[in-house]
Amino acid sequence: MLKNITLGQYYPVDSVIHRLDPRVKILLTMAMIVAVFLVRSLVGYALLLAFVYLVSRLAKVPFRLIIKGIKPLRFILILTFLLNLFLSAQGNILFQWRFITITDQGLRQSIHYSLRLVFLVLGTSLMTLTTSPIQLADGMELLLSPLKVIRFPAHELAMMMSIALRFIPTLLEETDKIMKAQMARGADFESGNLLRRAKAMIPLLVPLFVSAFRRASELAMAMEARCYHGGEGRTRLRVLKLTRPDLWASLAVAGLIALIVLEGIVLPKGWLL
Amino acid sequence: MSIELRNVTHVYAEGSAFRSVALEDISLTIEDGEFLALVGHTGCGKSTLVQHLNGLLKPSSGQVLVDGQDLHGEHVNRRLLRMKVGLVFQYPEYQLFEETVAKDIAFGPKNMGLGADEIDRRVRSAMAQMHLDYQKYAERSPFELSGGQMRRVAIAGILAMEPQTLVLDEPTAGLDPHGRDRILGILRELHEKGTTIVMVSHSMDDVARLATRVAVMSHGKLIATGTPREVFSRQDMMENAGLRIPEAARLCQSLRQRGVPLPDGLFTLEELRTHLSALWREAHPC
């Protein structure tokens, strides 16, 4: 039944990585993304891969689940690789045929770009697999709260996210119900060409929107009745506290970045890319 | 036309950790012209059962026969068979979507591929059956109507398909007493005119007023069927299924226990009134 779906790609197990402060996880993910751009050689990528593997073990998340995150991106990856390969004209020519020229620098660039993309995805999946959406919203709200000075709606965004998460299962169930109700009136959602199928969605979408709006207005009233008046002066039940593992995690990522920078300096230029 | 369930079992999420048996070996025949009430506590499988009656759900094992044809057999036009059984879901007003009442009611007949004249005839007739004045309501937006009116429009949308059997899942849920009486009155009229009706209900008093037969479900199983008199006189069985008997039936039993000579199994206020006033006249022949 629809009730049992898991949302997003959160992998709900208990681990030291899952228990890290979401703010720390967001910041460290960003740091790792920066590190990806500092890599100069395949050795650096190997280091990153080893790190991702290690974290996945600590997080009790199957490594293949993290790798699977790349799959939807395979076309973009191939495209990135090919574009960089063909469109770069600098460096020594390795191969030339008619208008196609492949240079050593182009090859190097396309490998770099594709691998960067891969690690961007791996890093963020690592975060979303181990952090529940609600924790992510919390972390974002707190990290962005200094921006309230320039009227950035950090609290409102987090509240929206949290309400959306609350109502997704409800609306999914409702979709199923309306769909069945219209099928009982002979509606056909499955056959016909694209246009016909799009038109067949109207009896589903209109009631769904009507219902969502009704829910929204009722919820707004219920929130007001419970004294909701924005983020000001609000306390929180979920408090985030930095713990020792957060420090270790930060040190580990710092170490990783240091190694990557070192690799860029120590290894002679052009060695393994 | 009859609908026959033969040893129907339905399992949700088979093969996963969430596996749950919603229906277990249900055999039930819905006879022509009857008013069958389906009762049971929440989660007993009633809603799953009604969705089998028009093939929205497929039994995990067992068969559903409509007019003798297996609803899930090969070479069966399921959409056509489905339309012979009109299913009205809970809170059916949430399925309204058209700009006008008439257009919304026409949705079903249109899907059946009928001609414009026939559709128009059916819309008018369905509205009349649901006590909706055509002149007054046909061109109005369904979203401007009151809750009770919206519900009648939604039921008209099913009636316009002229199903031989009308199946309703808690048709009076959330309505005020007036709206409820209105819907129940209409159902009684439809039944008197020959429509077979299956109604899921939590209100034993409504069931007592209308049903010709009652089927009691508990934990996915059919535990009793019979006339209201038979079913409501089995108070223990009803309580085990998490159900109360109608107030009138409770009064009858408690009076009999105190020695008032009433016949067994009275279950409507009407019956009680008749018998009690007869007893009174007997005792006080003035």
Next chain:
Amino acid sequence: MAEQASILAEHVSFTYEESETQTLKDVSLEIKPGEFVAILGHNGSGKSTLAKLLNALYLPTEGRVLVCGMDTAEDERIWDIRRRAGMIFQNPDNQLVATVVREDVAFGLENLGVPHGEMVERIDRALETVRMTAYADSAPHMLSGGQKQRVAIAGILAMAPSCILADEATAMLDPAGREEVLQTVRKLNREQGISVVWITHFMEEAAKADRVIVISDGEIALQGAPREVFKQVERMRELHLDVPHMTALAAELRKEGIPLREDLLTVEEMTEEVCALLCPSN
């Protein structure tokens, strides 16, 4: 001065902005501390609007509403007013905000700025009172309707209200859910002295109240103890309302000349009355 009323409405009228007719006309009522008052009325009678006027979700067009002595028109007291007069709505789904039960109960407290330690304590106590402690970490969409309403009650209870306004809180529930929600609120009424305004169209529920107010066309049509109100069977039918089955049966039997009490409500009372007249031993 006598004990201050929990809620006091004085000559309240209300007209919706886009509407020309008055939804409520000159309604005055008083809810005493610890009182359980049922409000009956058919759909569109204005009873739901009345509820929203009682905790400053709407402001009267004319007249005034006092919650624990505070005028709902006073802007700066609005949060105190809403905390004192907590509201449960009809649709159990559309009033739960958070993805976890415990956090939903916390919602009102967070809004009021209650410190963390005290918040946790109050939540635990509220969940225990409505007997939902076992579900503290569940997601709302996995609960039954009655359970969701109990969570909503806990959310209000945690804010330490003096009054609970229930706007058809049982209309969408099955009989078992209705029973559990009504029991929960009655317990709070009895044990903690929280006054209750119980809007409903179930006569059996209203029959258990201290007082019944019937609203029709935006005005108070009838009020009094349940027995006094329900015995006016004909009048209630004119107002498109039911009376409890036993009261209706008694009225029918009285017409046949049987001298029954006209204000009986329950099967037990009916049994006693009928036995007194017809039992063989008498």
